[in-house]
Amino acid sequence: MFMRLFVPFALALLTTAPMVAQDTGEDPEPVPIDSTYYPEDTTDYGQPIDTSYTGYDDYGNADVEISTGSDSFVPGGGFYVGPTFEFTALSPSALDPALDGDLVLYGVQLYAIINGWMLGGHWTSATLYDMSTNYDAFEFSYGGFLTGYDLTLVGGLSFRLSGLIGGGDLNMIKKRPDLRATDTTGNEILERYRTESFFMLRPGASLGYSPLPFLDLRLGVDFLYPIGGDEVHDLKKATYGLHVMFGAGK
Numbered sequence: 001m002f003m004r005l006f007v008p009f010a011l012a013l014l015t016t017a018p019m020v021a022q023d024t025g026e027d028p029e030p031v032p033i034d035s036t037y038y039p040e041d042t043t044d045y046g047q048p049i050d051t052s053y054t055g056y057d058d059y060g061n062a063d064v065e066i067s068t069g070s071d072s073f074v075p076g077g078g079f080y081v082g083p084t085f086e087f088t089a090l091s092p093s094a095l096d097p098a099l100d101g102d103l104v105l106y107g108v109q110l111y112a113i114i115n116g117w118m119l120g121g122h123w124t125s126a127t128l129y130d131m132s133t134n135y136d137a138f139e140f141s142y143g144g145f146l147t148g149y150d151l152t153l154v155g156g157l158s159f160r161l162s163g164l165i166g167g168g169d170l171n172m173i174k175k176r177p178d179l180r181a182t183d184t185t186g187n188e189i190l191e192r193y194r195t196e197s198f199f200m201l202r203p204g205a206s207l208g209y210s211p212l213p214f215l216d217l218r219l220g221v222d223f224l225y226p227i228g229g230d231e232v233h234d235l236k237k238a239t240y241g242l243h244v245m246f247g248a249g250k
Contacts, residue, residue, distance in 0.1 A: 075116025078249010142168025
């Protein structure tokens with residue numbers, strides 16, 4: 001009898017005990033939620049996008065790189081050699097009223113250009129065409145170290161400032177037929193009318209054009225400034241002409 005009453009009571013007690021243990025009579029604390037938290041974005045997007053290449057030109061053609069750079073005013077470079085042909089404001093009659101003719105200066109230049117800076121040499125010798133018959137010889141020459149700075153412009157053009165530092169000579173030999181009567185040998189009498197050596201400075205500028213990669217045609221203007229001779233002031237004149245240079249560079 002006792003066992004029949006005890007067994008149902010024990011089963012009921014066992015089923016209700018966990019529920020009583022869980023119910024403490026207190027409300028559980030809520031778990032706070034951080035609404036500002038987001039997972040860190042660790043995606044690797046690679047290098048920054050290069051926008052210098054659009055892939056299309058103004059006419060819709062594909063695979064054309066559009067460059068915004070400029071080739072203007074770039075320092076020149078290369079190695080050149082060639083002849084020069086120049087006229088001058090120097091008048092032979094200014095050196096001697098008895099002297100006449102057309103004075104042309106022929107020269108040669110040899111130089112290298114490195115990052116725009118020009119280093120080389122220049123030599124010039126004068127030829128007097130249609131020289132007066134009362135003169136036996138006219139010699140005018142100069143040469144020296146050549147330096148300057150060269151800038152490459154657009155369309156094969158270039159601009160250059162240059163300067164020459166060196167020396168020169170002037171030699172004028174005049175015939176004296178008026179003295180032949182006093183010469184018992186019968187030989188022609190010559191007078192060394194003027195002989196001078198001087199220090200030469202020659203600043204100048206030139207504009208060049210390269211129609212071919214190995215050819216540079218230049219129009220130059222220079223000013224002869226000799227120093228140190230007895231009467232060199234009358235040699236201080238401008239020259240202008242063509243320089244035909246062969247070489248390689250830009």
